[in-house]
Amino acid sequence: xxxxxxxxxxxxxxxxxxxxxxxxxxxxxxxxxxxxxxxxxxxxxxxxxxxxxxxxxxxxxxxxxxxxxxxxxxxxxxxxxxxxxxxxxxxxxxxxxxxxxxxxxxxxxxxxxxxxxxxxxxxxxxxxxxxxxxxxxxxxxxxxxxxxxxxxxxxxxxxxxxxxxxxxxxxxxxxxxxxxxxxxxxxxxxxxxxxxxxxxxxxxxxxxxxxxxxxxxxxxxxxxxxxxxxxxxxxxxxxxxxxxxxxxxxxxxxxxxxxxxxxxxxxxxxxxxxxxxxxxxxxxxxxxx
Numbered sequence: 001x002x003x004x005x006x007x008x009x010x011x012x013x014x015x016x017x018x019x020x021x022x023x024x025x026x027x028x029x030x031x032x033x034x035x036x037x038x039x040x041x042x043x044x045x046x047x048x049x050x051x052x053x054x055x056x057x058x059x060x061x062x063x064x065x066x067x068x069x070x071x072x073x074x075x076x077x078x079x080x081x082x083x084x085x086x087x088x089x090x091x092x093x094x095x096x097x098x099x100x101x102x103x104x105x106x107x108x109x110x111x112x113x114x115x116x117x118x119x120x121x122x123x124x125x126x127x128x129x130x131x132x133x134x135x136x137x138x139x140x141x142x143x144x145x146x147x148x149x150x151x152x153x154x155x156x157x158x159x160x161x162x163x164x165x166x167x168x169x170x171x172x173x174x175x176x177x178x179x180x181x182x183x184x185x186x187x188x189x190x191x192x193x194x195x196x197x198x199x200x201x202x203x204x205x206x207x208x209x210x211x212x213x214x215x216x217x218x219x220x221x222x223x224x225x226x227x228x229x230x231x232x233x234x235x236x237x238x239x240x241x242x243x244x245x246x247x248x249x250x251x252x253x254x255x256x257x258x259x260x261x262x263x264x265x266x267x268x269x270x271x272x273x274x275x276x277x278x279x280x281x282x283x284x285x286x287x288x289x
Contacts (some may be wrong), residue, residue, distance in 0.1 A: 002050055009061055009092050011085045017067040019061040020088065021096060022048050026148075028055040029126060030097035031274060034089050035060070037134070037199070038165055038188045039256075040067025043108065047258055047267055056270040057097035061089045063110075065195070066188045074191035079116070079202040086117050090124055101126035103274055108200055108227070108255065109134040109199070115206035122213040127277035129270065130219045132255050135206060136232035139164055139194075152193035160190035170226045170261035180259075214242035216277035220266065223251030224241030246273070246282060 004020040012019055020041050025158045031051055035041060035249050041048070041060035064085055065072045076082050093102050103126045106114030111133025113152055118125045141149065152159055165171075166189055170179035181187065219231050219237050230249070237245050253260030258267075273280050 003045075004060075005051070007092075009089050011064060011088050011165070013081070015064050015069075015071065015085075017061055017085070017089075019059055019092075020048070021093075022052040022053045022058040023096075024055045024057055026055055027057050027099075028275065029044075029095050030057045030059070030093045030099050030102040031105050032086070032093050032102055032114075032195050033058050033060040034086060034104070034106040034113050035063065035067070036108030036110050037191070038066075039107070039162055040186050040188075042067070042148075042184075042186065043256070044258060046263075047270060050267045050271045051274060054275045056103070056271075056274055057093065059089060059096070060273055060282075065191075067186050074094055074188055074193045074195055075158070076192075076198045078194075079198045079205060081117050082113060082198055082202065083120055083205070086113055087121070087124075090117070094124065099126070100124065101210045103127045103129060103277070105129040105131070105274070106133060107131040111135065112199075112202060112206045115209045116202050116236050118215065119205050119209045119212050120217070125213075125215050127215050128217040129274060130208050130217070131251070131257060131270075132222055132225065132228055133219065133233065134228060135203070135236060136229040137227060139170070139227055139233040153197055158192050158194070161190060161196065163188065165227065170254065171256040174259055177256070177259035210240045210242075214240075214244075216244040216246075216280065217242060218246040218248070218273050218277070218280070220257060220270065221247065221249045222253040222255050222257055222260065224250050224254045226246070227255045244277070245278075246280065248282075 109132035152200040168178040250262035
């Protein structure tokens with residue numbers, strides 16, 4: 001029997017999105033788990049399982065046009081549409097787990113989406129967990145590709161453009177996970193100009209996070225990061241006018257912590273944090289601010 005339930009979430013415009021729901025025996029809270037730009041919920045089964053074992057209900061939606069959602073592959077109409085989609089998923093989670101506020105967890109690009117959700121409306125957020133969040137990327141499309149994307153926006157062309165993250169070694173140095181990445185038929189390798197514009201506009205929303213109601217926030221980073229700017233991310237967290245801000249860095253890991261040598265420590269730490277963020281007391285080995 002599967003450890004999770006497969007379900008369909010109807011998004012605000014009627015799009016039917018695939019999701020997985022992990023139900024604990026005794027629910028102490030809910031976690032909306034948002035994946036990255038290329039990934040999908042199947043990348044994060046172990047962390048979702050770990051959170052369920054800690055008593056948390058976990059909803060893992062595949063973003064529209066990604067993962068098991070084959071309609072409008074790599075496309076989104078706007079930043080607001082993506083944010084509204086995430087809130088629709090949060091509503092499903094709240095109904096299922098019975099908690100009015102839920103924990104928002106985002107990996108990479110999904111971290112930016114989680115931050116944008118809370119910056120847009122903070123009424124349903126219990127805490128924020130950002131895993132190597134894509135707030136300050138150091139890899140981008142080339143200038144020539146930007147021109148092509150810009151022209152596609154002007155002309156209404158819905159061509160797909162490569163996502164510049166197709167090197168598995170950006171995510172992990174583990175041969176097993178490199179093979180997993182390269183063999184994954186559900187990995188999203190391209191996106192439309194509209195999606196790129198939506199993602200860019202979401203940046204401004206996510207970076208206004210400090211204006212929202214303070215909630216406990218924990219940012220998990222990879223010491224051997226090659227995709228995002230760790231120092232800029234740390235500075236952003238330190239500038240938040242919030243009383244409960246934590247950061248943890250795993251020195252041996254690359255971008256996807258679940259695929260790295262510090263994975264067991266990461267899974268343990270994330271579960272410990274999300275079990276009760278309001279009372280979280282980090283171990284001395286954690287780098288916290």
